[in-house]
Amino acid sequence: MMKRKTRNLIQDSVVSTVALVIGLIIIFPLIYCFCGAFKTPHEFLTPNLLPGSFTYLGNFKEAFEKGNLLRYTVNSFVIALCGTSIRLVFSILAAYAFAYYDFRFKNLCFFFILGTMMIPADVLLATNYLTVSKLRLLNTYIGVMVVSFVSASQMFMLRQRFKSIPKEMREAAQIDGYGDISYMVNVLLPISKPVLTTLFVQSFIGLWNAYLWPLIVTASSPNMRTIMVGITKLNSWEDENYQLVLAGVCVSLIPSLILFIMMRRNLNKGEMDGALVG
Amino acid sequence: MKKELTLKNKRQARNRKKIFILLLPIIIFAVLFVYYPFIKTIINSFSLVNAKGLIKGFAGLENYQYTYGRKDFLLALKHTLTIAVINVPITIIITIALALLANKRRKLSPVYELLFTLPMAVSMSAACMIFKSMFSPSVGFINYFFGLKLGWYESKETALAAILILTIWMGIGFNFLLMLSALRSIPDQIIEATEVDGISPIRRIFKVQIPLISPTIFFVLCTNLVLSMMTSAPMIIIMGVSSAASSTNTLMSMMFQSGFSSSDYGLAAVLSITAFSLTLGFTILSFVFEKKKVHYQ
Amino acid sequence: MADISLINIKKIYPLVAGAKKKRHAHQDESSTNLEKTERGVIAVQDFNIEIKDKEFVVLVGPSGCGKSTTLRMIAGLEEITGGELYIDGKIVNELDPKDRDIAMVFQNYALYPHMTVYDNMAFALKKRTSSKEEIDKKVREAADILGITDYLDRKPKNLSGGQRQRVAIGRAIVRNPKAMLMDEPLSNLDAKLRNQMRAELIQLRRKIDTTFVYVTHDQTEAMTLGDRIVVMKDGFIQQIGTPQEVFERPSNRFVAGFIGTPQMNFFEAFLEEKNGQFVVDLDGFKVPVIDEDNARMKKNKAKTGKIILGLRPELLSLENSDKYPAAQINVVEMMGTCAHLHLIYKEKDLVLVTQARDENHHLKMDYENGSLIHFSFLPQSMYIFDLETGNNLALSEVPRQ
Numbered sequence: 007m008m009k010r011k012t013r014n015l016i017q018d019s020v021v022s023t024v025a026l027v028i029g030l031i032i033i034f035p036l037i038y039c040f041c042g043a044f045k046t047p048h049e050f051l052t053p054n055l056l057p058g059s060f061t062y063l064g065n066f067k068e069a070f071e072k073g074n075l076l077r078y079t080v081n082s083f084v085i086a087l088c089g090t091s092i093r094l095v096f097s098i099l100a101a102y103a104f105a106y107y108d109f110r111f112k113n114l115c116f117f118f119i120l121g122t123m124m125i126p127a128d129v130l131l132a133t134n135y136l137t138v139s140k141l142r143l144l145n146t147y148i149g150v151m152v153v154s155f156v157s158a159s160q161m162f163m164l165r166q167r168f169k170s171i172p173k174e175m176r177e178a179a180q181i182d183g184y185g186d187i188s189y190m191v192n193v194l195l196p197i198s199k200p201v202l203t204t205l206f207v208q209s210f211i212g213l214w215n216a217y218l219w220p221l222i223v224t225a226s227s228p229n230m231r232t233i234m235v236g237i238t239k240l241n242s243w244e245d246e247n248y249q250l251v252l253a254g255v256c257v258s259l260i261p262s263l264i265l266f267i268m269m270r271r272n273l274n275k276g277e278m279d280g281a282l283v284g
Numbered sequence: 285m286k287k288e289l290t291l292k293n294k295r296q297a298r299n300r301k302k303i304f305i306l307l308l309p310i311i312i313f314a315v316l317f318v319y320y321p322f323i324k325t326i327i328n329s330f331s332l333v334n335a336k337g338l339i340k341g342f343a344g345l346e347n348y349q350y351t352y353g354r355k356d357f358l359l360a361l362k363h364t365l366t367i368a369v370i371n372v373p374i375t376i377i378i379t380i381a382l383a384l385l386a387n388k389r390r391k392l393s394p395v396y397e398l399l400f401t402l403p404m405a406v407s408m409s410a411a412c413m414i415f416k417s418m419f420s421p422s423v424g425f426i427n428y429f430f431g432l433k434l435g436w437y438e439s440k441e442t443a444l445a446a447i448l449i450l451t452i453w454m455g456i457g458f459n460f461l462l463m464l465s466a467l468r469s470i471p472d473q474i475i476e477a478t479e480v481d482g483i484s485p486i487r488r489i490f491k492v493q494i495p496l497i498s499p500t501i502f503f504v505l506c507t508n509l510v511l512s513m514m515t516s517a518p519m520i521i522i523m524g525v526s527s528a529a530s531s532t533n534t535l536m537s538m539m540f541q542s543g544f545s546s547s548d549y550g551l552a553a554v555l556s557i558t559a560f561s562l563t564l565g566f567t568i569l570s571f572v573f574e575k576k577k578v579h580y581q
Numbered sequence: 582m583a584d585i586s587l588i589n590i591k592k593i594y595p596l597v598a599g600a601k602k603k604r605h606a607h608q609d610e611s612s613t614n615l616e617k618t619e620r621g622v623i624a625v626q627d628f629n630i631e632i633k634d635k636e637f638v639v640l641v642g643p644s645g646c647g648k649s650t651t652l653r654m655i656a657g658l659e660e661i662t663g664g665e666l667y668i669d670g671k672i673v674n675e676l677d678p679k680d681r682d683i684a685m686v687f688q689n690y691a692l693y694p695h696m697t698v699y700d701n702m703a704f705a706l707k708k709r710t711s712s713k714e715e716i717d718k719k720v721r722e723a724a725d726i727l728g729i730t731d732y733l734d735r736k737p738k739n740l741s742g743g744q745r746q747r748v749a750i751g752r753a754i755v756r757n758p759k760a761m762l763m764d765e766p767l768s769n770l771d772a773k774l775r776n777q778m779r780a781e782l783i784q785l786r787r788k789i790d791t792t793f794v795y796v797t798h799d800q801t802e803a804m805t806l807g808d809r810i811v812v813m814k815d816g817f818i819q820q821i822g823t824p825q826e827v828f829e830r831p832s833n834r835f836v837a838g839f840i841g842t843p844q845m846n847f848f849e850a851f852l853e854e855k856n857g858q859f860v861v862d863l864d865g866f867k868v869p870v871i872d873e874d875n876a877r878m879k880k881n882k883a884k885t886g887k888i889i890l891g892l893r894p895e896l897l898s899l900e901n902s903d904k905y906p907a908a909q910i911n912v913v914e915m916m917g918t919c920a921h922l923h924l925i926y927k928e929k930d931l932v933l934v935t936q937a938r939d940e941n942h943h944l945k946m947d948y949e950n951g952s953l954i955h956f957s958f959l960p961q962s963m964y965i966f967d968l969e970t971g972n973n974l975a976l977s978e979v980p981r982q
Contacts, residue, residue, distance in 0.1 A: 017463040022392045025385050029399025032456060036402065037426055040413045096310045103306035107299065114409055116308060122318040126563065128536055129556040133321035133328070136337040155313040174691035177658050178752075180706035183679035186302060192704070196695045215407030217517055220542060221513045238521050241413070248417040251362040255410045265407035267398065273392050292675055 024130075036259070036281060042252035050249045067251035069240060075254055077229060078236035081147070082214055085232060089151035090209040094202070097157055101164035106176065123158045128218065135222050146225035151222050154213060160205050167201045168194065207269050211262045233258045311347065328553035335547040343550070351554045363444065364559070367534065368566070370443055370448055370514040375455045376501060377510055381464035382456070385490060385535040397464070404457025412521040415450045440531045447518045447532065455511070459504050466500035467493060502574045509566045516540055535559045583634055583669035583682075583759035583792055585655065590628035591663030592650050593619040613898045624650045625816045628664070637786060637793040639807035641800055642839070646813040648796045649764055653796060656685050656762050665938055669759055679708075684753035688765040689747050698724075698748050699733040702755045704714075709756070723755040726788050732830040743774050750785070760792040766946040767802060782806060798841050804828070812836045834889055834971035837964055843932045845920060845964070850890040852883070852965065854972075859883065861963055864927075866906050871960045874975035878965070883974045891964035894921070894934040897956045913948045922948060924956075 030037070042050065043065055045057040069075045096115045104116055134153055143149035171194070195202065220232040229241070237254040240248060296391055329348070332341040351357050382400050386393065392532070403411075418425045427434060436446045470493060478488045519537035527543040533541070542550030625647040632638050653659040655666060657678035664676050673681050684705075693701050699720060706716045724730040727747045733901035737745055746766060755759055767775045768781075779802055786793065786806075797803055803810045804824040812819040812827060812835075819839075820832040831837035837845050849861040859870040859878055870878065908924035908931055915937065924931040933956055947952075964972045 016389045017300040018388075021385065022390050022396070025396040026392065026399070028382070028385070029396040032453075033399050033402050035411070035414045035418060035453065036406070038418060039410075042417065042657075053427070056368060072479055079601075096313070099306040103303050105508060107303050107306075109300070109303050115311065119314055122314050125318055125322050126510060126514050126560065128516065128539075129325065129560045130318065130321035131540070132318055132337075132549055132552045132556065133324045135544070136549075137316065137321065152313070153317045156318060158314075161310065172689065172691065174687040176691060177678070177683065177692070178687060178691040178693075179655075181656065181657070181678045181683065181685050182752075182756075183558060183708035188708075193693055195694075211405060215410075216518075217407060217409040218540070225544070230548060232889075234407050237413055238409050241416070244541075248420065251413050255413050258410050262405045263402070263408065264400070270394075270398055270401070295677075335864065 008173070012033075012206050015202070038257070040250045042249055043256040044253075045249050047247075047249055061164075065249050066257070069250055069254040069257070073236060073237060073240045073254055074228070075233065075257060076233050078233040078259065081230060082233040083261075084212050085147055085211040085220070087236055088147065089154050090206055091212045092151065093155050093157050093160065094206060096155055097164050097205075098190070098195070100161045100166055102186070103164045104161075104195075105168035119156070119161060122156055122157045127153065131218065131222065134219075138223060143223075145230045147230070149223045150216075150230075150232070151213075153219055154167040154216075157209070163201060164198070167198050171197060182282065203272075204269065207265050211265055214262055222277050236279055299414055302567070324552045325556050328549055329557045331550065333348050333549040333553070337549050337550070347554045348558075351551060351558075356533065356538065356557075359531075359534050360538045360555075361558075364513060364515070364534040364536075364562075366444065367448060367451065367515055371451055371512045372505060372508045375452055375459055376504060378452070379456060379459040379463045379504070380497075380501070382460050383467050384493070386460075386464055387467045400460045401457040403453055403455075404461070406454070408454070408517040409521055411450060411454055412518050415446065415453075415518075416522045419446045440522055443532045445513075447522070450518055450534070451512060451515060453506060456490060459508065462498065462500055466497040470496050502570065505573075506567055506570045509570065510563045513563045513566070533563075543580065584636075585662065585760055585792060585794070586630040587628050587630050587632075587651075587669040588667070589653070589664035590625060590651065590654060590661060590666065591868070592654060592659060593621045593623050593662040597924070608654060611660040612828070616810055620644050623816055625654070628818055630818070630821060632792060634791055635790055637795065637806060638811060639795045639797060639803040639809070640811045640813060641803035641807075641820075642813035643733040643798060645815070648811075648813050650766055650800075651804075651813075652762050652794060652796045652968045656683055656909070657681050658685075667737045674834035675748070678689060682756075682759045684756050684761055686746075686753050686761070686766045687762045688768055690737075690749040690769075692745060692748055692752070694737050695736050695766040696799055697736055698729060698751075699738070700721075701708050701737070705752065719755050719757075723751045727751045731894050742770055743778060746770065746778065752823065754789050754791075758791065760794060761789070763793065765789045765796045765797055766795075767797070777803060801842065804840065810840075812839060814839075830973070830976060831891075831964065832965040832973050832976055834891065834973075837891050837966070837972070837973070841893060843934065845891045845893050846897070846931050847966075848890040848892070848926075850888055851923060852885045852888045854885050857883075859965075861888070861965065863890060866904070866957075868960050868963065868964065869960070870965070870975070874965070876965075881974060883965075885966045888974070889966040889968055889971070891966060892962055894932040896962035897935075897958050899933070899935055900955040900957045902955060905957045907953050907955050910950055910952050910954060913950070920948070922954070924954070 038055070041055055042059050043059055046062055046064065049058055100119065104112065130153075138144055138152065139148045141149075143152065175193060175197075176189060179193055186191065205255050215234060215240075216232065217234045221235045224230040224232070224235065228239075231253075237251065237258050240251045240254045297322055327337070330343055330345070331339045331347075332343045334340050370551050386400060406414075417423070419427075421427060421433070421435045421437075424436070426432070426436070434442055436442045464530055467506070474492065475488070478492055483492070514536050516536035516539070519534055520540055523532050523537075536559055539552045539555035539559070542548040542555065596637050613792065628647075630638070637783055642648050651657060654661050655668075657673070657676060657680075665672055668681055668683070685808055693704065697706065702720045702723060703716050706719060710716055710719075720733075721730065723734055727750060727845075729747050732740060732744060732748070737748065738873060740748065746769075750763075751765070759931060767778055769776075770778060783806060795802075795806060808823060809822060809823055809828050811821045814835050820827055820836045820972060822830070827836060827840050831840065834847065838847065846981065849864055853860045853862055854865075857875075859875055861870065863869050869875075906926065908926040911925050911930070912923040914921040914923070918937055920937045922933045922935065924933060966972065967974055
């Protein structure tokens with residue numbers, strides 16, 4: 007009769023192996039993409055998974071040059087960075103109001119903001135397009151960012167976080183002579199760093215990955231396209247040019263994957279303040 | 285006395301101003317880009333809208349009647365519901381299975397947990413392009429690996445199947461995370477009690493663990509239903525939105541096409557509201573289902 | 582370095598259903614005894630006191646009596662519903678906390694967790710002084726007084742409870758405020774540390790020359806620290822006086838029972854009067870009231886009848902004769918130099934404190950559970966309280982200022 011310890015060990019190893027294999031199957035599309043990006047056009051026609059060598063950078067070069075990928079990357083970056091920051095600031099301000107003040111229409115305002123979560127954004131595409139168009143914000147960075155300035159879930163989570171900080175901290179700062187903004191900047195936000203970082207990363211990945219709305223807003227200005235729109239265009243003038251496409255996709259995936267993996271690492275290290283829901 | 289009053293009022297007024305400033309940004313944008321478009325879309329669906337988006341007259345239910353009679357609408361509806369109905373159960377089953385597999389913390393847990401959640405970080409368009417290439421009839425990997433010669437995107441059924449695989453794949457990451465944390469939140473002692481009582485793993489899974497995570501399953505059900513009703517990107521990216529009669533249209537991709545290719549804003553509005561109502565209906569149905577089947581601790 | 586005056590201070594928490602009610606859940610629990618009007622729950626009323634410059638005043642009372650609320654009103658953290666608050670001669674009702682030049686030490690310290698001790702203490706100064714050297718000098722001075730100079734670079738999470746408390750105090754004194762407000766600063770420490778810190782606070786007081794308003798529920802702290810104590814209950818001041826005054830001449834039964842350990846014993850007795858002399862009858866054992874009290878009781882037109890008799894445990898003496906009231910020994914606590922005898926008298930508990938050794942320095946060990954002993958007391962040890970109001974009948978007026 008095997009010892010329990012050994013039995014558990016074997017069981018764990020088997021399960022772990024199985025899980026790893028399944029995991030690899032799950033991320034197979036990503037492996038496929040990565041490999042495909044390095045294949046020469048000729049290699050692509052062959053059924054091998056792996057490319058000849060991982061040093062063939064022709065696809066990337068071509069994607070950047072012909073596909074204007076660099077410009078798209080910059081666009082995406084600016085939009086993701088600014089949009090996330092503004093969104094976070096708006097959420098912080100609102101969360102602060104709900105956490106520290108009482109006022110007559112407080113509940114009304116709160117549920118008014120939360121109510122935005124009930125309406126899927128896609129339903130509003132057409133009208134928002136017309137609005138943005140009337141505001142002359144088509145084909146601008148702001149035009150792309152503007153629909154994502156409201157995040158009820160972020161505001162909600164920040165409010166929870168702010169409320170969990172003991173009231174005395176704010177009072178001590180009040181007595182020390184600090185008003186709302188300086189309290190926020192000097193005490194509240196530094197203490198809330200974990201939540202803020204998580205929300206920032208989640209938002210950034212979300213904005214970076216956005217497709218439909220940027221597509222519409224930048225439809226008439228190819229230069230302003232985001233990278234997610236750009237990679238879908240790599241395919242249109244030369245069909246079956248998949249290795250080019252995959253190279254572009256690889257580039258587009260890099261920031262989100264890196265940020266995501268970093269975030270998971272932090273999660274495994276410490277606790278997340280329950281900030282899981284995007 | 286008077287001086288006191290004005291000081292107090294000043295402070296109250298100051299506070300009110302502060303609150304106003306704090307809430308103004310988020311409320312303005314909520315109104316401008318969420319509530320206003322929503323109401324406008326509803327109004328549009330009952331009106332005659334020209335190609336510039338201006339309302340030219342009242343149409344009552346005509347828009348709806350006309351739309352619901354169209355063949356391509358019914359087709360899109362069918363596709364949308366098919367996707368929703370197939371996507372959700374499969375996703376739930378797969379993610380529960382993965383969560384059960386990954387539940388126990390082992391040495392390699394961080395690794396395969398990361399692998400299971402990774403699809404979460406992939407954008408819709410990146411995934412579409414990857415899958416488009418994978419399912420390519422000529423150079424795609426799928427045909428090669430499985431020894432098939434299918435023209436995936438030529439036939440309607442196979443196209444839908446490919447897109448289903450795509451959307452299920454996209455949903456694995458996030459839903460796995462939810463299921464895993466739900467499973468792990470079951471108190472250890474309950475599991476230990478089943479071990480002491482000698483309950484077989486299968487019975488434990490179905491009679492103990494799954495019932496105890498039923499709130500999360502319900503939540504996943506709800507959100508995935510809503511999300512799958514809104515599926516449009518694969519149709520747009522992979523299949524193209526050349527015509528309203530595109531063979532694999534869903535409600536939302538048809539909306540996209542009518543709104544942005546043919547500038548038929550009235551139709552787009554009808555489709556949007558229809559899709560929204562369906563998601564609302566599904567959500568409410570889920571709540572009814574919840575009352576019956578979900579166990580809360 | 583300022584005097585503080587509270588005139589007719591009143592605090593009402595408006596009774597708005599729902600959210601506002603929940604917010605009061607964190608307030609002291611036993612709000613059931615607070616007066617409820619249509620306007621709301623009256624947490625504090627009729628609060629009057631003139632606190633002199635550099636005086637150490639302690640607000641003491643059970644949970645829910647309104648002491649913390651009053652302190653927070655002085656600080657500006659609670660709005661004053663009625664009355665006037667003067668600090669240094671200026672009326673400050675409507676001023677923000679930061680404009681009142683007061684400093685506060687919170688019960689749970691409220692240190693900024695992401696800053697070092699140095700930064701915690703410097704934080705408040707940054708808004709008032711601009712020169713870095715001045716800030717540094719003040720911080721180091723305060724750190725020196727409190728003995729925390731070695732910890733200036735540490736963060737609060739790396740400090741023990743006692744050290745954190747010192748930092749909290751340091752943060753307050755570094756600003757040289759007009760008044761120091763302390764809200765139960767010792768409650769979060771364990772018993773031994775509390776005693777130690779209490780002694781240190783007394784020493785600290787000598788080094789820091791400013792007005793203190795201190796809130797606690799512990800009457801020992803109040804007695805040892807305060808120049809004057811304010812005993813509160815259910816939102817009202819029960820008595821203001823020096824520790825000695827409050828101990829020796831409690832204004833009512835509540836104060837008498839609250840101050841002093843072990844707690845005063847209360848008996849149901851009768852007050853008789855014969856030829857202008859009041860006599861207390863405890864189940865047949867009659868003791869005349871002393872002249873001073875007698876005179877005052879006459880002036881107060883004290884009525885005969887049932888009264889509450891209060892006797893401190895230390896002032897009861899053991900007797901051997903039958904003519905004294907008898908009680909049964911229940912529990913004996915040997916406390917070293919003295920013994921606490923827990924007795925049962927007419928189904929009520931009674932405590933008597935007596936020396937463990939008698940006059941010949943022999944250990945008095947003849948206390949057997951269940952055995953009967955007799956006790957007696959001197960006339961001057963009696964406290965006579967009205968049965969209904971609880972007022973001390975032998976006081977000329979309720980000392981409130």
